[in-house]
Amino acid sequence: MLVLGIESSCDETGLALYCSERGLLAHNIYSQVKLHKAFGGVVPELASRDHARKLLPLLGELFASAGVDQRELTGIAYTAGPGLMGALLVGASFAKSLAWTLGIPAVGVHHMEGHLLAPMLEAQPPAFPFVALLVSGGHTQLVAVEGVGRYQTLGESVDDAAGEAFDKTAKLLDLDYPGGPNLAALAERGDSRRFVFPRPMTDRPGLDFSFSGLKTFARNLIAAERGEQPLPSPQTMADIAAGFELAVAETLAIKCRRALAQVAMERLVIAGGVSANATLRRVLGAALEKIGGQLYCARHEFCTDNGAMIAYAGWRRLAAGGASAEQLAVEVRPRWPLDELPPINESA
Numbered sequence: 207m208l209v210l211g212i213e214s215s216c217d218e219t220g221l222a223l224y225c226s227e228r229g230l231l232a233h234n235i236y237s238q239v240k241l242h243k244a245f246g247g248v249v250p251e252l253a254s255r256d257h258a259r260k261l262l263p264l265l266g267e268l269f270a271s272a273g274v275d276q277r278e279l280t281g282i283a284y285t286a287g288p289g290l291m292g293a294l295l296v297g298a299s300f301a302k303s304l305a306w307t308l309g310i311p312a313v314g315v316h317h318m319e320g321h322l323l324a325p326m327l328e329a330q331p332p333a334f335p336f337v338a339l340l341v342s343g344g345h346t347q348l349v350a351v352e353g354v355g356r357y358q359t360l361g362e363s364v365d366d367a368a369g370e371a372f373d374k375t376a377k378l379l380d381l382d383y384p385g386g387p388n389l390a391a392l393a394e395r396g397d398s399r400r401f402v403f404p405r406p407m408t409d410r411p412g413l414d415f416s417f418s419g420l421k422t423f424a425r426n427l428i429a430a431e432r433g434e435q436p437l438p439s440p441q442t443m444a445d446i447a448a449g450f451e452l453a454v455a456e457t458l459a460i461k462c463r464r465a466l467a468q469v470a471m472e473r474l475v476i477a478g479g480v481s482a483n484a485t486l487r488r489v490l491g492a493a494l495e496k497i498g499g500q501l502y503c504a505r506h507e508f509c510t511d512n513g514a515m516i517a518y519a520g521w522r523r524l525a526a527g528g529a530s531a532e533q534l535a536v537e538v539r540p541r542w543p544l545d546e547l548p549p550i551n552e553s554a
């Protein structure tokens with residue numbers, strides 16, 4: 207099978223070609239960061255329009271770089287949710303129209319399933335079952351994964367997602383959107399032991415998270431440290447960033463170890479934008495080494511939003527008979543709980 211993947215749920219337009227025999231043939235991504243920067247966050251209407259502008263040129267480039275003709279496609283996968291309604295609709299209508307002209311099926315993919323399966327694109331993919339830590343801009347979830355579509359949520363954030371906490375704290379530190387990577391870069395110059403942030407909800411049983419208090423803790427620190435100035439010194443800002451980052455990483459690590467023990471598994475997959483964070487990877491790696499567990503993650507460019515993960519997840523679902531060329535309705539789901547996905551037959 208040759209599957210085209212299309213990601214357009216937020217501020218990245220990502221396309222990819224996945225071949226069942228040869229693996230990933232090509233992928234490209236266009237980031238709207240410059241477009242949204244002046245607004246300090248994603249403006250949904252601008253995002254939709256930019257996806258509409260970029261999809262066709264990216265598609266042309268993708269086929270040219272893979273040396274493939276679009277008539278060779280056997281299926282199309284697009285992100286059907288969760289995400290921004292308009293942005294999703296642009297990708298979905300594009301995918302459905304192209305599939306219709308080619309007489310092939312188009313399957314709607316759950317964005318978080320895409321993230322969750324992205325480490326399968328690496329040279330040493332994780333085997334089922336495993337625990338997945340999904341950490342993105344909108345989600346923080348621990349999931350027991352028995353197979354594709356066989357997901358049981360073990361815990362999730364009761365307020366801000368991990369990425370959201372990074373982005374909001376970055377704003378307090380006067381950093382540009384996208385906050386997560388910028389905060390991580392600032393934290394590299396900081397001393398993570400100077401300010402000790404709380405490790406929220408680790409002092410009680412359970413696998414839920416709460417990150418909004420860390421942002422408040424950072425706000426109070428900044429107010430206390432700045433004196434008469436608008437902001438604390440650059441070194442203090444870096445120390446606050448480092449303290450915050452370590453608190454997020456250690457809190458996630460404590461809950462991951464707990465989740466692995468609860469379901470008696472030793473493989474941990476981390477996915478989503480925040481899984482690109484170097485401190486998180488280091489802290490989780492050390493935590494798993496202590497218990498003889500293994501950590502799996504996608505390469506950096508496949509941690510954040512991309513078309514490759516959608517092509518891959520779509521291939522798994524199409525191979526199991528997840529869509530037919532007769533289904534023409536354009537359907538998207540801005541809100542879509544992961545556990546509502548149907549399981550697929552693993553032998554497919």
Ligand code: KG4
Nearest residue numbers: 342343344369386387478479480483510511
């Ligand atoms: O998965 P993703 O690209 O989009 C969503 O599905 O939300 O995740 C984006 C989130 C943003 O909150 C971004 O700030 C965060 O991931 N992020 C990071 C890093 N790279 C991206 N957070 C911390 N450290 C990073 N290196």
Ligand code: ZN
Nearest residue numbers: 342479510511
């Ligand atoms: Zn994402």
